[in-house]
Amino acid sequence: MPTNDAQGPPPASLPRHVAIVMDGNGRWAQQRSLPRTAGHREGAKAVRRIVQACSERGIEALTLFAFSSENWQRPRPEVDVLMRLFLTTLRSEIRRLDAANVRLRFIGDQSAFSTILQTYITKAEQRTAGNTGLNLNIAANYGGRWDITQAARRIASDVAAGRLQPADVVPDLVHRYTCLAELPEPDLFIRTGGEQRISNFLLWQLAYTELYFTDRLWPDYDADAFDLACAAFVRRQRRFGQTAEQVTRSTDA
Numbered sequence: 001m002p003t004n005d006a007q008g009p010p011p012a013s014l015p016r017h018v019a020i021v022m023d024g025n026g027r028w029a030q031q032r033s034l035p036r037t038a039g040h041r042e043g044a045k046a047v048r049r050i051v052q053a054c055s056e057r058g059i060e061a062l063t064l065f066a067f068s069s070e071n072w073q074r075p076r077p078e079v080d081v082l083m084r085l086f087l088t089t090l091r092s093e094i095r096r097l098d099a100a101n102v103r104l105r106f107i108g109d110q111s112a113f114s115t116i117l118q119t120y121i122t123k124a125e126q127r128t129a130g131n132t133g134l135n136l137n138i139a140a141n142y143g144g145r146w147d148i149t150q151a152a153r154r155i156a157s158d159v160a161a162g163r164l165q166p167a168d169v170v171p172d173l174v175h176r177y178t179c180l181a182e183l184p185e186p187d188l189f190i191r192t193g194g195e196q197r198i199s200n201f202l203l204w205q206l207a208y209t210e211l212y213f214t215d216r217l218w219p220d221y222d223a224d225a226f227d228l229a230c231a232a233f234v235r236r237q238r239r240f241g242q243t244a245e246q247v248t249r250s251t252d253a
């Protein structure tokens with residue numbers, strides 16, 4: 001049995017669901033004396049590379065943090081460029097994503113987006129809804145607290161309408177009201193760009209996710225770097241609250 005740094009048996013396989021905070025676009029650009037927005041454009045190319053890598057490796061779901069609820073506070077021109085980039089990327093990539101059997105979904109509060117962006121998002125989701133390959137989720141105007149709050153609001157409304165009893169509100173039920181409930185929870189969280197924090201991403205869903213941080217800036221992220229993260233994941237021992245001995249025993253059985 002291969003050894004690993006957590007002194008237990010490694011998970012049998014690659015992560016089924018990977019969640020990524022794509023950080024470092026601005027610094028990538030600043031290091032080259034370019035405007036921050038050039039970093040976002042280069043970041044879109046890294047998105048394409050990693051989507052392809054996930055598809056090729058048979059990963060079930062990839063969730064990318066593209067725009068947080070807090071990103072509206074950035075300078076207006078940067079926000080405008082990001083919105084335009086989402087639109088142009090959707091337009092230019094949708095055919096390729098569909099052909100690659102990718103199912104595209106957006107999570108987050110889309111009501112703040114322009115009508116045209118909302119329309120393209122809906123079209124892209126409808127076009128790829130029947131695809132059975134990689135589930136690609138783009139978190140845009142998303143925040144983990146927003147997600148939990150929208151779940152709580154919908155649960156409260158079902159309780160008020162008599163469709164649920166207060167005693168029905170248990171973790172499994174709350175989970176079903178959060179975004180991405182139909183997918184396995186993320187096994188691996190990756191954050192590029194050197195910071196070590198979750199930044200209000202998938203707060204509910206990351207409860208037992210393995211966290212991996214790299215200094216690599218997002219525009220430089222590629223399939224080799226992704227494989228390093230997966231290799232680190234495979235060496236981890238996941239315990240889900242159990243002891244190392246319990247996990248080893250159940251894996252040996």
Ligand code: FPP
Binds near residue numbers: 023041044066068193
């Ligand atoms: C964080 O880097 C990155 C963002 C807020 C935007 C992410 C957007 C993309 C990668 C563009 C394309 C995305 C899609 C889905 C088409 P930062 O600007 O905070 O970098 P910094 O920490 O170096 O300043």
